[in-house]
Amino acid sequence: MPPSLGRYNTKAALGMIKKHRETSEALTGESNGVSNEDQTQYQTEGGRSSSKKLSMQATGPPSEVPGYRLERFLGSGAFGQVWVGRDLNTGRPVAIKFFLHRGGVNWSLLSHEVKNLVQLSADRHIVQVLEVGWDNDPPYYVMELVTGGSLEEMLTERGELPVGEAVALFRRICVGLNHSHSKGVLHCDLKPANILLGEDHEPRLADFGQSRMTHDQTPALGTLFYMAPEQADLGSTPSSSWDVYAVGAIMYRMLTGGPPYRDDSIVEQLDTAGSLPKRLQRYRESIQQATPPIRHIQQTGVDRELARIVSRCLAADPADRFTNVQEILDRLDRRSETRARRPLLLLGILGPLLLLLATSLYAVRTINYASDSTEQLLRQEALSSNQLAAKFAAKTLEGELERYFRLCRDEMNRNGFRQTLSAALSDSDLQRELKTIADQGTSKRALKMVDTRLELLANSARIELDQYLSKRLERYTSPETESRVPRLATMFVTDASGTIFSIVYDAPVPQQQNSAGRNYAYRTYYHGGKNDLPVDTPIESLRPALNMHLSAAFQSTATGLWKVAISAPIWLDGSAKERPDAVFVATINLGDFDLLQGDSGSNQVAALVEAREGPMRGTVLQHPYMEQRYESGRKVEKYQVPPEKVEQLLQGGDVDYRDPVAREDDADEYDGDWIAAMQPVNVPDAEPFDADDPSDQVTQAAGPAQGHADLLVLVQYRLSKVFAPVGSMRQSLLRQGAAALLALILLSGAIFWFFLRHATRERGTGRSQLIGANGLLGKQAVKDTSKPMEAVDMTETLETPDANA
Numbered sequence: 144m145p146p147s148l149g150r151y152n153t154k155a156a157l158g159m160i161k162k163h164r165e166t167s168e169a170l171t172g173e174s175n176g177v178s179n180e181d182q183t184q185y186q187t188e189g190g191r192s193s194s195k196k197l198s199m200q201a202t203g204p205p206s207e208v209p210g211y212r213l214e215r216f217l218g219s220g221a222f223g224q225v226w227v228g229r230d231l232n233t234g235r236p237v238a239i240k241f242f243l244h245r246g247g248v249n250w251s252l253l254s255h256e257v258k259n260l261v262q263l264s265a266d267r268h269i270v271q272v273l274e275v276g277w278d279n280d281p282p283y284y285v286m287e288l289v290t291g292g293s294l295e296e297m298l299t300e301r302g303e304l305p306v307g308e309a310v311a312l313f314r315r316i317c318v319g320l321n322h323s324h325s326k327g328v329l330h331c332d333l334k335p336a337n338i339l340l341g342e343d344h345e346p347r348l349a350d351f352g353q354s355r356m357t358h359d360q361t362p363a364l365g366t367l368f369y370m371a372p373e374q375a376d377l378g379s380t381p382s383s384s385w386d387v388y389a390v391g392a393i394m395y396r397m398l399t400g401g402p403p404y405r406d407d408s409i410v411e412q413l414d415t416a417g418s419l420p421k422r423l424q425r426y427r428e429s430i431q432q433a434t435p436p437i438r439h440i441q442q443t444g445v446d447r448e449l450a451r452i453v454s455r456c457l458a459a460d461p462a463d464r465f466t467n468v469q470e471i472l473d474r475l476d477r478r479s480e481t482r483a484r485r486p487l488l489l490l491g492i493l494g495p496l497l498l499l500l501a502t503s504l505y506a507v508r509t510i511n512y513a514s515d516s517t518e519q520l521l522r523q524e525a526l527s528s529n530q531l532a533a534k535f536a537a538k539t540l541e542g543e544l545e546r547y548f549r550l551c552r553d554e555m556n557r558n559g560f561r562q563t564l565s566a567a568l569s570d571s572d573l574q575r576e577l578k579t580i581a582d583q584g585t586s587k588r589a590l591k592m593v594d595t596r597l598e599l600l601a602n603s604a605r606i607e608l609d610q611y612l613s614k615r616l617e618r619y620t621s622p623e624t625e626s627r628v629p630r631l632a633t634m635f636v637t638d639a640s641g642t643i644f645s646i647v648y649d650a651p652v653p654q655q656q657n658s659a660g661r662n663y664a665y666r667t668y669y670h671g672g673k674n675d676l677p678v679d680t681p682i683e684s685l686r687p688a689l690n691m692h693l694s695a696a697f698q699s700t701a702t703g704l705w706k707v708a709i710s711a712p713i714w715l716d717g718s719a720k721e722r723p724d725a726v727f728v729a730t731i732n733l734g735d736f737d738l739l740q741g742d743s744g745s746n747q748v749a750a751l752v753e754a755r756e757g758p759m760r761g762t763v764l765q766h767p768y769m770e771q772r773y774e775s776g777r778k779v780e781k782y783q784v785p786p787e788k789v790e791q792l793l794q795g796g797d798v799d800y801r802d803p804v805a806r807e808d809d810a811d812e813y814d815g816d817w818i819a820a821m822q823p824v825n826v827p828d829a830e831p832f833d834a835d836d837p838s839d840q841v842t843q844a845a846g847p848a849q850g851h852a853d854l855l856v857l858v859q860y861r862l863s864k865v866f867a868p869v870g871s872m873r874q875s876l877l878r879q880g881a882a883a884l885l886a887l888i889l890l891s892g893a894i895f896w897f898f899l900r901h902a903t904r905e906r907g908t909g910r911s912q913l914i915g916a917n918g919l920l921g922k923q924a925v926k927d928t929s930k931p932m933e934a935v936d937m938t939e940t941l942e943t944p945d946a947n948a
Contacts, residue, residue: 205281206280206281208239210231210232211228211230211231213227223241225239227288237288238287238288238289239284242282257272268319268345268346268347269319269322269348270289270339270347270348272284272286273287289341289349290341291341292339293336293338294393294397295338298335303397303400303442305444306442313393313397316346317471317475318472319346319347320386324357324386327356327357327358328351328355328356329357329381330348330353330386331363331385332353332354333348333365334369334389334392334393335396336350336366337349337350357383360381361381362374362378362379363381367413368392368402368404368405370388370389370426371461372426372431372459373385375423384464386468387456387468387471388456388461391455392456395436395438398445399439404433430459435454436457439454446478446482448474448477452474452478499887510873510876510877510880514873518869521865521869522818522866526820532858533856533857533858536856536858537822537823540824540854541824543629544693544826547629548827550629551727551729552691554615554634554729555727557615561713561715564636564725565715567607567608567645570603572598573604573605576602576660580599580640581642581662581682583682585682586641586662586663589642589661596659596661599644599660600654605644608644609645609659612636612646613647616633620649629731630735632649632699632704632706632731633699634647634730635728636726636727637728638725639722639723639724640664641663641682642663643661644659644660664680664685665677665678666708667692667695668694668709669688670686670688671687671688671690689712690712691711692710692711693826694708694710695707696751696753696764696853696854698779704732704733705769706730707733707853710727710728745767748766748767748802748813748859750763750764750765750766750767750859751765751857752784752789752855752856753853753855754823754824754854760786762783763784768804768810769804780807782803784803789821789855792821798819800816800817801817816862818862819859819860821858822856822858824854824855
């Protein structure tokens with residue numbers, strides 16, 4: 144006998160040990176043919192055989208019951224039969240249990256259960272015992288007939304229930320359980336199978352075979368996964384928190400379709416545990432160590448408050464649960480009041496608000512209409528202004544290009560340049576090295592001639608030409624240079640096959656980035672086409688341009704900046720040969736053009752865009768942000784205006800423009816909508832050859848270049864700046880209207896809140912009075928049911944399909 148039972152008499156102790164043996168059989172599955180969930184008593188093999196014969200031979204009732212007419216046989220179990228009868232006085236249908244086999248019945252426990260049921264019969268949510276006849280032969284007791292089956296049967300058939308239906312059942316179960324606790328009775332084995340449903344779908348608590356009084360110290364075992372973890376201990380003391388856990392597990396089952404914590408791994412651990420104490424220990428530890436169940440939280444329709452109620456009921460630590468069932472009911476009432484108050488609050492807020500909004504609608508629409516009209520006019524004005532600015536910037540750029548064309552013409556016709564160039568090209572070693580590079584067939588293959596390139600770089604005649612070009616370039620790159628003097632990035636000379644043999648930069652570059660000794664015949668500055676050709680184009684198939692030419696924009700291999708080149712063929716002897724002797728090239732960083740740029744984050748920005756057809760069309764060649772990025776030592780990325788947007792802008796369309804550089808993390812000042820205009824830039828025509836000037840050999844045997852647009856000027860103006868005055872006006876009007884609207888809302892809300900609080904206070908007072916009345920009724924019920932009963936303590940679970948079993 145457990146130590147905690149030492150102060151009880153021998154008879155009670157034997158009954159308790161027998162009860163432990165019966166619960167052990169229910170937990171281990173050694174049920175001898177009786178259901179795990181419903182088994183509470185044990186019967187021998189001979190007893191079960193007799194019961195089976197008895198159930199088959201039930202052609203008449205075992206005895207008459209005074210005041211009742213037995214109508215039909217309902218079912219039989221291990222120790223007797225259940226019959227449906229009718230009260231002769233009231234006509235009420237009842238269920239009557241006859242105990243035909245006294246040998247296996249624990250009369251003390253059965254009497255305990257029936258006594259508790261009689262004490263609790265005042266509540267309609269508990270199965271009512273109407274009469275007891277222990278002195279009869281055979282003994283019997285009469286209880287109400289519940290024909291709706293059990294909650295277990297309903298859940299087995301339907302699975303999870305709708306949230307509203309589950310909450311309604313949960314509340315009624317809690318009401319019945321709270322009544323039981325108010326009478327000092329703890330159920331201790333609450334589960335869906337022990338909750339019967341009447342025809343009105345009202346739940347009724349049944350099977351108080353494991354129930355204990357609140358002052359009892361005798362342990363009681365419940366059903367797996369509905370039993371609190373601390374209850375799974377043969378030395379535990381009954382507590383109301385056991386029933387709190389069980390009712391929470393029932394609610395969890397109704398919401399999710401299954402009990403909490405039940406999974407294959409825990410069931411397997413319990414099946415392999417062996418003895419009852421070990422199984423109880425594993426059950427207790429598995430719940431205490433498991434993650435709290437969350438499936439009920441994930442169910443559709445379960446609000447946060449309901450989820451908290453269920454989670455608190457299922458807390459593994461009893462200190463974290465509700466102290467009693469009344470707290471659950473209070474939380475349910477609070478939840479219901481909150482949900483009931485929500486529509487009133489919504490109506491009380493939205494009603495005045497909608498009324499105020501309706502009266503304000505006309506004013507708001509008027510403000511918006513006036514603002515939209517003003518914005519449209521301002522937008523048209525800004526677009527016209529942008530188009531003028533783009534035309535001005537394009538003209539400015541065309542003027543600068545003319546200056547660069549004249550610069551290149553002057554530099555090529557200088558005697559010093561032509562003499563130094565002639566000396567370099569007369570050098571046999573340089574000619575041999577240039578021929579070796581050209582003989583590779585393509586510019587791509589020529590890159591592999593590393594040794595030949597190094598020999599070329601060391602050639603003295605070539606170095607003298609570099610020194611001459613370097614002195615000339617200083618005039619266009621020195622910080623002391625006047626602002627009106629054009630700025631050049633590089634000056635270089637290619638041979639007739641497109642190989643650069645002399646080049647100077649505005650800033651020193653490493654030798655591996657020096658372009659001397661490399662062939663660029665595929666570049667437009669050499670062949671004069673609209674686009675660069677593939678790098679593996681045969682050199683023999685290419686011819687240098689025969690007139691001064693503005694190349695397509697290209698990225699410098701040394702700096703990564705976008706450049707354009709002005710190139711012109713050179714005939715040293717003045718003859719009109721098929722190929723010129725060399726090609727002179729001067730490159731300009733597009734960022735050096737004097738355009739309308741403004742400072743970083745300016746509201747008006749000008750940029751240069753590639754105009755050539757093909758995949759490069761719309762590429763941004765110059766932008767203030769690109770200059771900032773280069774100056775900070777970061778790589779200049781490629782940015783492109785969508786080709787369809789280019790066409791819309793060229794046609795003068797009014798479109799919202801998004802600056803492509805705004806995708807960079809540090810380019811927030813260029814984010815947002817802009818209004819933009821685009822204008823093509825016409826390349827100036829080359830001047831024709833002057834036959835009277837024998838030194839003018841630049842355009843020998845070539846006509847003037849035709850003007851064409853390889854560049855586009857884009858001027859963008861921040862749209863928010865255009866609309867700023869309208870926005871300020873609208874914000875001012877809206878703020879004044881909002882202030883008036885808020886004042887009216889607060890006034891209406893205060894009035895509504897006053898009446899709502901007043902109504903809530905009245906409902907609270909009425910509820911307190913009702914609770915007080917229920918308390919008096921409860922005391923009276925205790926007084927009425929405290930009379931001694933002429934009954935014998937016996938219990939039994941009958942194997943019958945009816946819910947009253």
